[in-house]
Amino acid sequence: MDAGVANREGSFPKLAWLTRDDMREIDRVMVEDLGISLVQMMENAGRHLATVARAHLLGGDVAGRRVLILTGTGGNGGGGLVAARRLHAWGANVRVVVAAPRARYAGVPREQIQIVGRLGIDVVSDPVDVEGYDLVIDALVGYSLNGRLRGRVEELARWGNQQSAPILSLDVPSGLDASTGETPGEAIDPSVTMTLAMPKAGLVDRTKVGRLFLADIGVPPDTYQRVLGREVAQPFTHSDLVEVW
Known part of the structure; x- marks a missing residue:
């Protein structure tokens, strides 16, 4: 196994499987109460991705590998944009596809x-003019999705599924309900799929998520206790990136 990634299958500590509302409140506590910025969490997510x-x-x-990154307008897309920078710096041939006009990207994703x-x-709005990607990264929609994908995001998800290249999803496969x-x-x-902080409750079906990795974005253990009302085991004692299965 690659250095920096710990395989804990079989001995993995009991994890908290979070709902959409759980994760929304954890994010709120991180930003509003603790002052841990969205930029910090996004940088961690993109680096791990x-x-x-x-x-x-x-x-x-x-080096020289062709990577296409599908990016939405929210925090998930921002994490994908951080990954684009990293992979570009490491020598990959990266192309970013935006799911909306750039003017609709606001806040931290706009900065990214x-x-x-x-x-x-x-950075393009249409991925179809180039073929032969080695990897497609799905950073369209994260845990906040409630309902089905629609419009351009749905079209890009369908396009991604039609490609022969493997797909890596950030946090939650776009179109899957996190809860x-x-x-x-x-x-x-x-x-x-590489999920953030703790696995989401909707990720239990391996046929829908593929291999599952868990990445540390810096959530303090007592934040989980505060939000969930119980103590949660720390999965990152050996590595900040662990394989769940």
């Missing part, structure tokens, strides 16, 4: 897309 891509889907070497543009990374695991419409079918 790039690491999983390199180690487990690109054979340990990204501006940085990506300054670095000369190709229930239901997929009421089009949903990304990933080879690998």
Whole structure:
């Protein structure tokens, strides 16, 4: 196994499987009460996403590999944009597809897309003019989805599923309900999912999420106790990136 990734299957401590509402409140506590910024969490998420891509889907070497990143307008898309920067810096040939006009990207995701543009990374609205990607990264929609994908996001998810390249999903496969695991419409079918902080309750079906990795974004243990009302085992004692299965 790649250095920096601990395989704890069989001896993995009992995890808290979080609902959408649980994670929303954890994010609120992190930002509003503790002053841990969205930028910090997004940078952690994107760095881990790039690491999983390199180690487990690109054979340990990204030089010259063609990576397409599908990005939504929210925090999930922002994490994908951080991964784009990392993979670009490591030598990958990265292309970013935006799910909406750039003017609709606001706050931290807007800042991330501006940085990506300054670095000369190709940012387009349509992925179909280039073929032969080695990896597609799904950073369209995260845990906040309630209902089915619609519009351009749905179209991009369908396009992603039609590609021969493996797909890596950030946090939750786009189109899958983070709380229930239901997929009421089009949903990304990933080879690998990398979820953040703690696994989401809807990720229990391996056929819908593929291999599952868990990445540390810096949530303090007592935050889980505060939100969930119980103590939660710490899975990151050996590594900040662990394999659940």
